Amino acid sequence: MSAAPAGLWDVLLLRGGYNATVVQSATLLLGAAAGSVGAFALLRGRSLMGDALAHATLPGIGVAFLIASAIGLDPRAPAWLLLGAAVFGVLGVGFVHVLTRSRRLSEDAAMAVVLSSMFGLGVVILSHIQSLPGGNQAGLRSLILGQAAAMRTGDAITMGVLALICALGVTLLFKELRLVCFDGEFASARGWPTGAIDLALMALVVTVTVIGIQAVGIVLIVALLVVPPASARLWTDRLWRVVALSAGIGAVSGYVGAAISAVVPRMPTGGAIVLCAGAVFVVSLLIAPSRGLAASALRLARLRVRIGREHALRSACEWLEERGEQVENGARVPVADALRAVEDWPLWRWFVRISLRVRRFARIEGAEFVLDLRGASEAQRISRAHRLWELYLERYLHVAPTHVHSPADLVEHTLSPELVAELERAVDAERSSMNGAGGPR
Amino acid sequence: MSPGLTDFMALDLMPLLAAALAALSCGIIGNYLVLKRMAMMGDAISHSVLPGLIVAFLLLGEATTFPMLAGAAVAGVACALLVGAVRRLARLDEGSSMGVVFTIMFALGVVLVSINVRNSHVDADCVLYGAIEHLSLVWEPPATVGGLFSLESIGGLPRQVQSLALTLAIVLVFVGLFYKELRISSFDPEHSSAQGVHAGVMHVALLLVVALSVVASFEAVGVILVVAMLACPAAMARMMTDRLGVQIALSAALALVMSTGGYFLATRWPAVSPDPGAVELESSGMIATLGGVGVLVAVLLSPRYGLAASALRKLRYRVRVLSEDQLAMLYRVEESAPDGDATLERRHLTLGVGEGGTERLLARAALRSNVRGGRLERRGDQGFALTESGREHARSLVRVHRLWEAYLVRELGLRPDHVHGTAMDLEHVREHGLSSELERESGDPGIDPHGKTIPR
Numbered sequence: 001m002s003a004a005p006a007g008l009w010d011v012l013l014l015r016g017g018y019n020a021t022v023v024q025s026a027t028l029l030l031g032a033a034a035g036s037v038g039a040f041a042l043l044r045g046r047s048l049m050g051d052a053l054a055h056a057t058l059p060g061i062g063v064a065f066l067i068a069s070a071i072g073l074d075p076r077a078p079a080w081l082l083l084g085a086a087v088f089g090v091l092g093v094g095f096v097h098v099l100t101r102s103r104r105l106s107e108d109a110a111m112a113v114v115l116s117s118m119f120g121l122g123v124v125i126l127s128h129i130q131s132l133p134g135g136n137q138a139g140l141r142s143l144i145l146g147q148a149a150a151m152r153t154g155d156a157i158t159m160g161v162l163a164l165i166c167a168l169g170v171t172l173l174f175k176e177l178r179l180v181c182f183d184g185e186f187a188s189a190r191g192w193p194t195g196a197i198d199l200a201l202m203a204l205v206v207t208v209t210v211i212g213i214q215a216v217g218i219v220l221i222v223a224l225l226v227v228p229p230a231s232a233r234l235w236t237d238r239l240w241r242v243v244a245l246s247a248g249i250g251a252v253s254g255y256v257g258a259a260i261s262a263v264v265p266r267m268p269t270g271g272a273i274v275l276c277a278g279a280v281f282v283v284s285l286l287i288a289p290s291r292g293l294a295a296s297a298l299r300l301a302r303l304r305v306r307i308g309r310e311h312a313l314r315s316a317c318e319w320l321e322e323r324g325e326q327v328e329n330g331a332r333v334p335v336a337d338a339l340r341a342v343e344d345w346p347l348w349r350w351f352v353r354i355s356l357r358v359r360r361f362a363r364i365e366g367a368e369f370v371l372d373l374r375g376a377s378e379a380q381r382i383s384r385a386h387r388l389w390e391l392y393l394e395r396y397l398h399v400a401p402t403h404v405h406s407p408a409d410l411v412e413h414t415l416s417p418e419l420v421a422e423l424e425r426a427v428d429a430e431r432s433s434m435n436g437a438g439g440p441r
Numbered sequence: 442m443s444p445g446l447t448d449f450m451a452l453d454l455m456p457l458l459a460a461a462l463a464a465l466s467c468g469i470i471g472n473y474l475v476l477k478r479m480a481m482m483g484d485a486i487s488h489s490v491l492p493g494l495i496v497a498f499l500l501l502g503e504a505t506t507f508p509m510l511a512g513a514a515v516a517g518v519a520c521a522l523l524v525g526a527v528r529r530l531a532r533l534d535e536g537s538s539m540g541v542v543f544t545i546m547f548a549l550g551v552v553l554v555s556i557n558v559r560n561s562h563v564d565a566d567c568v569l570y571g572a573i574e575h576l577s578l579v580w581e582p583p584a585t586v587g588g589l590f591s592l593e594s595i596g597g598l599p600r601q602v603q604s605l606a607l608t609l610a611i612v613l614v615f616v617g618l619f620y621k622e623l624r625i626s627s628f629d630p631e632h633s634s635a636q637g638v639h640a641g642v643m644h645v646a647l648l649l650v651v652a653l654s655v656v657a658s659f660e661a662v663g664v665i666l667v668v669a670m671l672a673c674p675a676a677m678a679r680m681m682t683d684r685l686g687v688q689i690a691l692s693a694a695l696a697l698v699m700s701t702g703g704y705f706l707a708t709r710w711p712a713v714s715p716d717p718g719a720v721e722l723e724s725s726g727m728i729a730t731l732g733g734v735g736v737l738v739a740v741l742l743s744p745r746y747g748l749a750a751s752a753l754r755k756l757r758y759r760v761r762v763l764s765e766d767q768l769a770m771l772y773r774v775e776e777s778a779p780d781g782d783a784t785l786e787r788r789h790l791t792l793g794v795g796e797g798g799t800e801r802l803l804a805r806a807a808l809r810s811n812v813r814g815g816r817l818e819r820r821g822d823q824g825f826a827l828t829e830s831g832r833e834h835a836r837s838l839v840r841v842h843r844l845w846e847a848y849l850v851r852e853l854g855l856r857p858d859h860v861h862g863t864a865m866d867l868e869h870v871r872e873h874g875l876s877s878e879l880e881r882e883s884g885d886p887g888i889d890p891h892g893k894t895i896p897r
Contacts, residue, residue, distance in 0.1 A: 047537040048481055055665065099736065102680065104746045105475075108536070109676050112480035116669035117733020123570055123666070123726030124707065131720035144569065145551055219488075219569075219665070220551070223544030230533055230541045266555045274548035281541060285531055293530060 011259040019156075020262045023148050026156035026163070027215050027254035027273065031224060033163035034212060035250025036170040037204045038225035039232065039243045043181040044201060049093065051222035052111040054209045056092025057085035058122025058218055061140060065129055078155045078214060081143075086210045092118055093202055119218075146217025146270035148258050155214060162211045166204055167247065173200060178239055215258070216270035224250060227277040234288035253277035301351075304343070307413050308352035311341035313361060313379035314386060314412075316369055327380055329373040338362075338369035386412040388423040395427060450582040450589075453708065455599055456573045456661075460700040460728060462605035463658035466612045467667060468674035468696030470654050472689050473647055475675040476627040481536065482521060483671040485543035486648070487655045487664040489513075489520035491550030491568050499553065506600065510656050517652030518645075520546055571663035571725045573704075576601060601660050608657035615650050616689070623647065624685055662725040673732030674699060680739040680746050699735060703728030756803070762869045764807035765838055768816060769868075771827045772835035776893075784824035836896045841876050842868040843889035843896075848879060850890040857890035 011020060041047055064084025068075035075081075092114050099110035126140055142150060151159075170177070176197045179187040188194040205225065212221045232245035257273030264272075286293050316333040325331060342352050356362045361375030371379065389411050390404040399407075415423075474483050490513045497512025520542055528538040554568075576599050583594045598606075616623065622643055626633040630640035651671070658667045678691035707724035741748050767790045774783035791804040808825070811817040816831030827835060845864040849855045855863075867875075888894055 042533075042537050045534055045536065047534070047540045051481075051484070051540065095737070098748070099676075099740050102740050102743075102746050102748055102751070104680055105676055105736075105740070106478045106480075108478050108482075109475045109480040109672055109679075112484055112668050112672035113676050113733055113736045115484065116666055116672065117729045117731075117736070119665050120669055120726040120729025120733065123723045124730055127723035127726065128720075131718065133718075141566075220544055220548055222540055223548065226537055226540030227544065230531060230537055233533070234531055264556065268551050268555050271548040271551035271555065274544055275552060278541075278545035278548065281545070285527070291530075291532060296530075 008259060008263045011262050012256065019153055020259075022153050022156045022160075023151050023215070024255055024258045024262070026151075026160035027148060027258040027269070028251045029160040029163035029167070029254075030208070030212050030215060031228070031250030031252070031254025031273070031277075032247040033166040033170075033250075034208045034221075034224035035228035035232075035246040035248070036167055036243050037201075037208050038250070039229035039246040040170070040177045040181055040201055041205055041225055042229040042233070043239075043242075044184075044198070046201070046205070047226045048108070048111055048222070049096070049202070050205050050209055050225040052096055052115040053089040053092045053206060054213070054218050054221045055115040055122075056095075056118040057089045057210060057213065058119050058144070059125050060084035060086070060088025060091075060122075061143060061213075062122055062125030062129060063088070065140060066125070069132065078151075079158065081140075082210050082213065085213060086206055088118070089206045089210060093206070142217075143213050144218050145268050146213065146215050146220065148215040148261060148269035151214055159211045159214065162207060166207050166211075169200075169204055170243070173197070174240075174243075177201060181239075215254075216273055217268070220270040220274050223274040223277060224254070227274065227281050228253065231277070231281040231284040234284040234291045249277060249280050253280065303413075304348065305351045305355050308342040308348055309355050309359075309361065310378075310382045310413055311409075312338050312352060312356065312369075313371075313375060314382050315339070315341050316362070316371060317379040317383045327371070328376050329371065331371045331376065333369045333371070335364055335367050335369050382412060385415045385420050388420060388427060389415065391427045392423050446586070447582070450586070452577050453704075454582065455576040455580045455602060456724065457701060457704050459573055459576055459599075459602050459605055459661045460704050460724065461697055462602065462609050463654075463661045463667070464670050464674070464696035464700035464728070465693055466605065466609045466654040467658055467670035468692045468699075469616060469689060470612050470647075470651055471671035471675040472678070472685070472692055473623055473627050474651065474671055475679060476685075477647075480668075480672045480676075481539055482524065482648075483651060483655070484665075484668045485520055485524060485539045486517040486652055487659065487667045487671075488543040488547040489516040489550075490656060490659050490664050491554065492516055492546045493550075493656075494568070495550050495553045495557070499557070510604070513656045513659075514649075514652045516546070517655055518648055521648040521652070522645075567663075568659065569663050569665060570723065571659060571661050571666065573661045573725055574721075576661075601657075604657050605661070608654055612650060612654060615646070619643065619646070662728065666725045666729040669729035669732045670696065670700075673729075673736050676736045677732075677739045680736075680743040695735065699732045700728050703731040706731065760803055760807045760810060763804050764811045764816075765834075765869055766865075767804075767807060767811060768827065768831055768835035769838045769842065771817075771825070772832065772839050775827065775832075782826070784820045784826045786823040787825070790825060838868055840896050841879065843893060844876075844879050844883045844886075846889045846891070847886045847895070848883050851886075852882075860890065 011024070038047070038050070041050060061081045061084055064081050065075045067084075068077070068080055073080065095114045095118075096107065096110045099105050099113060100107050105113075129140065148156075176192065177200075179190075179192055180194050180197045180201070184194050187197075208225065209221050212224060216224060228249040229242065229246040231249050232242045235245055236242055253273050253276035257276045258269055260276070261267040261269040261272040284292065287295075289295055316331075316338040317327050319333045319337045320327050320331055339349060339352070342349055353364060356375070357364075359374070360372050361378055362369055362371050364370070386408050389408040390401075393399040393404040393407060394401055471480075471483065474480050493513035493516025494509050496516070497509045500512075501508055523542045524535070524539050527533060527542055528535055531538065531541075533541070550568075579599045581597070583589055583591070588594055622633070622638045625636060625638055626640040626643040630644075633640045633643070655664070655667050655671075658670065662670065674692035674696040675688070677695050678688040681691060682688050704724045704727070707722040707727035710722045711719045739747070742750075744750055770790065771783055771785055774785060787805075787808065790808060791801065808817070811831065812819070812825070815828055816834055817825045818828050820826045842864045845867045846857075846860045849860040849863060850857050870876075886895065
């Protein structure tokens, strides 16, 4: 990166000049508004609608420019252009609705058609504007990828105020939006006007999209509606926390992204903001407490270690029974026999050994596997669950006795004590007529 | 050779060829995207072209065509696979995971392009809109039309046209070889896996071919408008037919019309525009616009599935229901009249029809159709009475109505005073042999729950 007139820290601490400060505050508010509106759009399954309608705004900008030049207004006034954008954004949503009405086209096909062909219309209109005297379209094309640095103070203030209004709208409609997002049918059965609430949500999406065009650009504005809520969703299940977190992530991304683009020459604001939000998403995906990759890898590893442990204990139990020995404290089994059912991968075996040791189930002395008191009862419990399940499969599902072992191998680890008790009751009646042991008690 | 033809060959032939080839490849493979509800996946894949190009360029350190295009194709497939991974890992819906993945990738591309703009050969504008018109600059047309078909001039075609032709060939071979597999895995992935066609493998193969088509086409039309080529022809064709083979053939034809039409509309704009200062318009945008208009027209006017056709069908059904209700009403009046004769005025026959203006209009249309069909005849000034054929028709309607009432009371245990409304709706349903089934099931009770005789 080349040298910048002001350092990133200066800009982040709002020492980058008045205009930069205003623009950053505005993108912060935009991020917060888009994050909170986007959270509801995501939960309602309408994430990509923002993409379709954002692309559909391009012809609106062109048409607004043409109308303004025809009636002698300033054709580059952002408020006017964005009004055109809003009208065509709504039109785009309407077209998607019409195309899906026939039920032959799914919503995604309708969105792809509307998005691309309305953007195409916009490109055509821009190429026409280019030919007009004084129709230098540079100002219009910058809306496609966004350029916050080119925003004037007044525009930024307008954007900030509108974003604030959107955020307020979300707060006011919180209860209604929550209803349609979680159970639209229930809401309409209770007499809520779900159609009107959906319409209000779409209106909020349109507003956020349109005010974000100048800073983030048509192509990337949808990211502000999707990425922050998707990241927030990874952290929590409670709605108000998702909304607040998403607004926060959006705000920080808007703020930091605008600062980076002010500092790094030629850095497009939209790209910088989206990359900030994207970085938050990637980090969230890795470390979020329950849905994160690290957490689920850990869960999986613990499950596999538990399965390995239980297999080892059951193998030991079976080995002892085959030789008519008691499964009790201090019983000794050759290590190779005890660990034969454990996955043959050194790391897992090592984990399984540690886990047996730590839980005081068994310890390994030389080539022997020595059961502890706790281990003996655990081994009996797991063997019992296994055999009960085998019996159940034989009796009630009429699975051949030769085919019950491997399904029972899978299920034994998930049988709760209540279920074991129930299985016991179910097979108890026929216990007397059984061949062999009914399983250790 | 005439000067017009020379101009055409020099200026239009290559852009036109590129547009048509791109539209054909994308249009054909797009059918499967539309069927698998993955049209927006086309959008996601095409956005990832930009980061693919720029990352390949940064890794290679030089702008060589094929490695960069390969980078773009890899990025496209990676984007599609990442969407699936994010959907599973973050437990998001398909749309949101697409929105997350492709926007981040595209943003990465935009940022890398912008900060490397001086030493890169990737131009964000070119990636967004394509540069189809430039193709005529890199090609020297042969002196005669016949010269076009010489081996030498085919070898001398612009690289983009060559790679588009190759892509089209790959698409055709892919669809031709795996037609059956693609069909089954598009319509029913679970069933397909059970039949031994690995849906997952077909899915990835399809993504690969889509990525290839997108990468070959974006130079001509840009990454956003390529989505129009993927989605529009297939969407139009789907509005017209149920059969996959027909749909694919139709979409290919429509893709050709859309691309050549759009190209000519844009480039001939100065000639047709009333404005003397008009310039040529962006042809890629015009192609996409034409596609969108085509889909809208197909959705509105398609003879079988169009909104207009289905509105008309609904209207016809309502008129038929109203006209049958009129016949049944007259029949019931005849039943209760001591002399068996009944004449009703129009205002009686339209009784019970809703207050709305359209309902009244429909009731009048129903009356007219009854008179014209010879089921009703005018008596005196205002009155209408059943004709013989009308009475026959009415009798069978009343019979079905009363059979339904009897059936609903006996089989469904409904109260006798609750069945009239349901029977009013059901008596008009003739599809699927419903009334003959009813005849068999009801076992000829003779009278209905209200004690009225069921006519034979």
